[in-house]
Amino acid sequence: MSIIQLSQVKKQYNGTYVLKGIDLAFAAGEIIGYIGPNGAGKSTTIKILTGIISEFEGNATVLGMDVRKNAIDIKQRIGYIPEQAALYEVLTPNEYLHFVGRLYQLDANNIYKKGMDLLKLFQLDDKADQRMNGFSKGMKQKVLLISGLIHNPEIIFLDEPLSGLDANAVILIKEILSQLKQAGKTIFYSSHIMDVVEKISDRIVIINQGEVIADGTFESLRANAHENSLENIFTALTGNNTYAITAHDFFDILNN
Structure with missing residues (x-):
């Protein structure tokens, strides 16, 4: 079972369809790279699967449960890390993680110990009791990552999770995702950082204008598109092959 x-998932806003009939199924233990241009429908797909959006056409199931009928049960067993989220910045990391952990019915002592251990791995343990309204975007993103994983979810949805992170943190996240996969977790990963998607994904889905235009391993996509990198495959399939011309025009404008 998937x-x-x-x-046949469709979603429209004000009469315009942003998803035009998505048919996809994923097995447990996969890292799925879900990529596409801005406005392609990536975040909308994730919000449907995580129960944030309930009004859509077609059907969607997660862990065998209907996302419309069983949204709360699903949310207890998944992790969701968006690019931007309300972090309640007047709270400290410890307070925020306690709040999130209690939503998942974790023991308060366990939340504190696990939270401090995870904050230490991200070099934030010395800021565990500082208000987050003075944190950088990268620091807030690290707290978000911890809050999405602290309950050890079965499926992890990540929407641009590396936003604002420094190079060392990006390397650490890639290794964490690899080990989560080895532990049997399913990871649904949406990002614009092509080299990361290329390296970590078992399967890559490319969506454009609300439709799936490619689905397979990186090796199969490379063979079909006759390109050597995911960036070139993406450019060829989405029809955006004018970057060099646009860059040249930009340069000309600067120098006139």
């Missing part, structure tokens, strides 16, 4: 399934 752990994630979308059947």
Whole structure:
């Protein structure tokens, strides 16, 4: 049985469809790279699967449960890390992690110990009791990552999770995702950072204008597109092959 399934999923805003009939199924233990241009429907797909958006056409199931009927049960067993989220910045990391952990019905002592251990790995343990309204974007993103994983979810949805992170943190996150996969977790990963998606994904889905235009391993996509990198495959399939011309025009404008 598929752990994630979308059947003819469509979503419209003000009469314009941003998803035009998505049919996808994913097995447990995969890292799925979900990529596409801005406005392609990536975040909308994730919000449907995580129960944030309930009004859509078609059917979607996560862990065998209907996302419309069982949203709360699903949310207890998944992790969701968005690019930007309300962090309640007047709270400290410890307070925020306690708040999130209690939503997942974790023991308060366990939340504190696990939270401090995870903050230490991200070199934030010395700021565990500082208000987050003075944190950088990268520091806030690290707290978000911890809050999305602290309950040890079965499926992890990541929407641009590396936003604002420094190079060392990016390397650490890639290794964490690899080990989560080895532990049997399913990771649904949406990002614009092509080299990371290329390296960590078992399967890559490219979506453009609300439709799936490619689905397979990196090796199969490379063979079909006759390109050597995911960036070139993406450019060829989405039709955006004018970057060099646009860059040349930009340069000309600067120098006139």
